[in-house]
Amino acid sequence: MPDYAQIEQEFLNEQRSLNAYDQALSLLGWDARTGAPRKGVEERSEVVGALAAELFARKTSGHLKDMSQHLLEPEAAEQVSAVARRAAEETLVDVERMERLPRNEYQAFTTLTSKTESYWEEAKASGDFESFRPYLEEIVAYQRRFADYLGYEAHPYDALLHDFEPGMTVSTLDDTFSKLRDGLLPLVEQVKAAPARPDTSFLHAHVPKDRQRAFSEHVLRQMTYDFDAGRLDEAVHPFAVGLNHNDVRVTTKYDEHDFRTAVFGTIHEGGHALYEQNLGTDLAGTILADGASMGIHESQSLFWENFVARTRSFWENNYGKLQELSGGQFQHVALDDFYFAVNSVEPSLIRIEADEMTYSLHIILRYELEKALIEGSLQVKDLPEAWNEKMKQYLGVLPSNHAEGVLQDVHWAGGAFGYFPSYALGYIYAAQFQQAIVRDLPAFDDLVASGDLAPIRHWLTERVHQHGRMKRPAEIVTAATGEGTNPEPLLAHLSHKYQSLYRWS
Amino acid sequence: MPDYAQIEQEFLNEQRSLNAYDQALSLLGWDARTGAPRKGVEERSEVVGALAAELFARKTSGHLKDMSQHLLEPEAAEQVSAVARRAAEETLVDVERMERLPRNEYQAFTTLTSKTESYWEEAKASGDFESFRPYLEEIVAYQRRFADYLGYEAHPYDALLHDFEPGMTVSTLDDTFSKLRDGLLPLVEQVKAAPARPDTSFLHAHVPKDRQRAFSEHVLRQMTYDFDAGRLDEAVHPFAVGLNHNDVRVTTKYDEHDFRTAVFGTIHEGGHALYEQNLGTDLAGTILADGASMGIHESQSLFWENFVARTRSFWENNYGKLQELSGGQFQHVALDDFYFAVNSVEPSLIRIEADEMTYSLHIILRYELEKALIEGSLQVKDLPEAWNEKMKQYLGVLPSNHAEGVLQDVHWAGGAFGYFPSYALGYIYAAQFQQAIVRDLPAFDDLVASGDLAPIRHWLTERVHQHGRMKRPAEIVTAATGEGTNPEPLLAHLSHKYQSLYRWS
Known part of the structure; x- marks a missing residue:
């Protein structure tokens, strides 16, 4: 039988490390929207892209999935905390969704959308939809492909709803x-x-x-x-x-x-x-x-x-x-x-x-x-x-x-x-x-x-x-x-x- | 002969990725000193610690050193840009210094100093050196050990000067x-x-x-x-x-x-x-x-x-x-x-x-x-x-x-x-x-x-x-x-x- 206490500890350490990346990305997002210098938009999107890529790589490395699966084994129930079990459950769902998205496309999408918010701000300032249209077309094309990668039963939009309202259709x-x-x-x-x-x-x-x-x-x-x-x-x-x-x-x-x-x-x-x-x-x-x-x-x-x-x-x-x-x-x-x-x-x-x-x-x-x-x-x-x-x-x-x-x-x-x-x-x-x-x-x-x-x-x-x-x-x-x-x-x-x-x- | 153009490209990509971590850490530092919430100090130091650990791991993985060494080979001189050569040179010096610092001690030190600035602020506010003394003792002890790890000829302080004024003694x-x-x-x-x-x-x-x-x-x-x-x-x-x-x-x-x-x-x-x-x-x-x-x-x-x-x-x-x-x-x-x-x-x-x-x-x-x-x-x-x-x-x-x-x-x-x-x-x-x-x-x-x-x-x-x-x-x-x-x-x-x-x- 696996050493569940050991797996739980390692799993929670990895959660904390992933959480650190999330926190850094949240701060970058806050900063971008509260007064970060206008000219830095390209460089900032590279930083976001690099951190998001690493986060994606670690979530889909297989190790996180393995640990999550172990913690969800019936025999683990008595030895593992409810928090770790539920975290493993949610992690598994997320990881399985991420695995379906090709890494290079996900990274390109993240880099794209870290820039497009600024482009949109400019387009909005001038009311010029046409200047923003190519970016929105790119974003929609990504979303349509992502829906296909993620899979759905009745409607491709169901695949996208999950990230915001799990279970909604x-x-x-x-x-x-x-x-x-x-x-x-x-x-x-x-x-x-x-x-x-x-x-x-x-x-x-x-x-x-x-x-x-x-x-x-x-x-x-x-x-x-x-x-x-x-x-x-x-x-x-x-x-x-x-x-x-x-x-x-x-x-x-x-x-x-x-x-x-x-x-x-x-x-x-x-x-x-x-x-x-x-x-x-x-x-x-x-x-x-x-x-x-x-x-x-x-x-x-x-x-x-x-x-x-x-x-x-x-x-x-x-x-x-x-x-x-x-x-x-x-x-x-x-x-x-x-x-x-x-x-x-x-x-x-x-x-x-x-x-x-x-x-x-x-x-x-x-x-x-x-x-x-x-x-x-x-x-x-x-x-x-x-x-x-x-x-x-x-x-x-x-x-x-x-x-x-x-x-x-x-x-x-x-x-x-x-x-x-x-x-x-x-x-x-x-x-x-x-x-x-x-x-x-x-x-x-x-x-x-x-x-x-x-x-x-x-x-x-x-x-x-x-x-x-x-x-x-x-x-x-x-x-x-x-x-x-x-x-x-x-x-x-x-x-x-x-x-x-x-x-x- | 190695494909120097290929190595240069890969080396510069890795430089950009490492630079992204540096930028994220700089932003965390700026944020901590311009109004980040007081209660978040522990969590923030964990984030800094996690990113710094990853940066340290990637710098000391051996791959960066290998690439740097290749780019500095005499045969590379004609095929590699002056920027890449000089970057390789500076990288190699830095990596060799980092290799001498045990990873766990470096991470513990980074985590410690991301907290101690706040502790010092409190100590300074009350003028209470004694409350800050244990932290400073810890920091000095780290620095003395780091000087020994880094090595020096005449004086341990020479080893520390390099990070601020290379070549100074x-x-x-x-x-x-x-x-x-x-x-x-x-x-x-x-x-x-x-x-x-x-x-x-x-x-x-x-x-x-x-x-x-x-x-x-x-x-x-x-x-x-x-x-x-x-x-x-x-x-x-x-x-x-x-x-x-x-x-x-x-x-x-x-x-x-x-x-x-x-x-x-x-x-x-x-x-x-x-x-x-x-x-x-x-x-x-x-x-x-x-x-x-x-x-x-x-x-x-x-x-x-x-x-x-x-x-x-x-x-x-x-x-x-x-x-x-x-x-x-x-x-x-x-x-x-x-x-x-x-x-x-x-x-x-x-x-x-x-x-x-x-x-x-x-x-x-x-x-x-x-x-x-x-x-x-x-x-x-x-x-x-x-x-x-x-x-x-x-x-x-x-x-x-x-x-x-x-x-x-x-x-x-x-x-x-x-x-x-x-x-x-x-x-x-x-x-x-x-x-x-x-x-x-x-x-x-x-x-x-x-x-x-x-x-x-x-x-x-x-x-x-x-x-x-x-x-x-x-x-x-x-x-x-x-x-x-x-x-x-x-x-x-x-x-x-x-x-x-x-x-x-």
Whole structure:
């Protein structure tokens, strides 16, 4: 019988070493997006390429797979820790997927996408899709080949979904998203026809960047974000990144004529960051020290953004602080008017600025386009037109240029196909978690209104954060809420909240 | 006969890959010193340890050595580029040194020193040498063992000097530094006894950080520093770091009650940065894309700091800008008084705040202490007392606590023994370069006075920057100045400048 204790030790050492590469790559990514010098883009992509190649080589060397297989042998069960077993299981799935991708193609793809984010930034700045098209064509061609290499049963897009939402399929998404869309479109019509309209003029009052930054820090602290294990920076396209649970960084963007960008953006990324800061310390340095899926990750950011920060209770507590920091800008705006305004629904062009009602429609649009690109029923050259058509159909608006249309998101430039659906799944999960929290913590509204958010964060840590990848997404949702993926709580929440705000009958 | 073209290609690919690791490590170092979260120190040191271990393993795998040896065979001379040959030569020296260090000890040392900088920061904050002593003892013990592993002829400290100033020895330093010290001590006495005294009271006028930052940026631009290939950040202990010639970062520190800290600090680091930004592009990705030595590197920072920014000509051009940015703070201070004040000589406690006259005495003190620690004639426990004694002897001042004494510098905490002498060598080289530039560009003062610093930077790029490690330090100095290392130009410069300022006869 193999010496399982010895194998476990060696396996965990290798996990820590692989994790070190992941951390270095995360730092390179953070740096590239928070102010790394423009001219260094080529050299930086070579560095990323070299580290990613080494990581790929070590993951596919055979040794990691051997160790994982040994740890999963039935006889190992009694001698090996649950963490090592589960890490071996996840490692094996990942390694087997990587083995299917030819090493040179994977490296070339990584090098490509480390450059294309910058090219996309330039294309977006000028609204010039054609200058970016060749790169996107290359990326889509890679993704289509990768889907074939990875293999699938029903649809090539299924092969790509795994990296973001393990177990998810086109078949399930088509069903879930059609239910969601069928529920959303009538709600949007209700809003359009509703008698009440928020006054949103004051939302564009000038609030200096340093005041906004102070408010962002205040709210992150209230959320229990630990600044000794993180930092807050600026980025054109905000994100959060966890190198490890003691180094989880938030970025945000300040618009001096729309404080909502930073406030809700910071809270959103802060929700991601709380997940990473509160991963179980027993998982540190293993493949399990990560979110269970992108959808679960997004459920955390959206929970804080929509079910905490967009509530009346939250602003009961924080409106005074905002007024104070903004130098009395909103002195003459009543709390109820403020609350209505920051929840105004308006079908619009930009996903990241969309309200919680129409947001998922942006996602469903992208999901359908991605699926078509990957199955080959849509060509990249026809993408801008397809984009605009769907915008009109789902949201009733039309971009005047590609910067506010097909070029608006970084995801495709980074090669992340299959990622977008996670956002809508995140909305669905977040609403399910909210329903369950209120069951467990009936004083939820009072806690939010008093700024005592720790019990809420503890609930999330216990049910979600600490488990990392120890549990699968579906297990987490089921254990926390008592049911599987279900869009009904989200639709019920939206219907209830907005009927009350917009006063339709 | 081996296929030299093939070996050259493979060798250069491996150089690029090793360079990628160096760049990742440089970024980790930059990050750790510009605001990385406090709690992440342990995890970060593991990442550094893992990458450094891989780099060490690849350098000492035998393959790199084999390739280097092949490229240096006489028959290869005609088929292999000069860059590849010289890179092979430098690689072979480095590899042979690394082979002498046991891998596990090297990795443990790297892991240790990635933590000890933070421990030192804490010790310095509280002035508590005893809390830091065990770490320093560990570091010194490593360095003493490393000296033995590396081997030496006359003195163990010679073995450590190589990493900073290849070819330099205790015997040469003892000679050069004694000449320098014998020249400096009487000059300091002249200053002390001189009739003139600068009024320095206005140096502590309040200048807000953002104004100082604007002035720092202004001066860096004037020096031809390329912000598209760099950035300016804050650090407790300022430094410059070049990931590659397109990504060279400067850090500085703002003291709102002493603008000199940022002005001269930024220019100093800017001098380092200009070296790295102007390395020959043909050297990119090789071991040669680096300074020829720490002494040559320091000559560049000190050239800009002392021979450009501490001249009257420089302030003829920039004093108005400083007055404007500081909100008219120095409106009533005449240019000559300002110039005298920023060149005031005052034996003091802190090396990085020392004037150009007394600076080298701080270095000679450290050199003597390091040498004693490494040869074993001084114990770490006795270091604070030895420090204080020498401070009294050379500078006539005594630290009131260890923060302004033995704990003031980061170098020992980072394990850099043998580094300090480079600073004094940098002064010596900088004065030699200055003498040669004035010979080639007689209008030097006018160029500085008109803010046209490009011709000066071009001279330095042609003679120094572009060569990287293609040439050895001594070759660079000799080719540029027509003579070897010589402390006389520095002593002549100091004597001339300060006799004129302090008006002794």
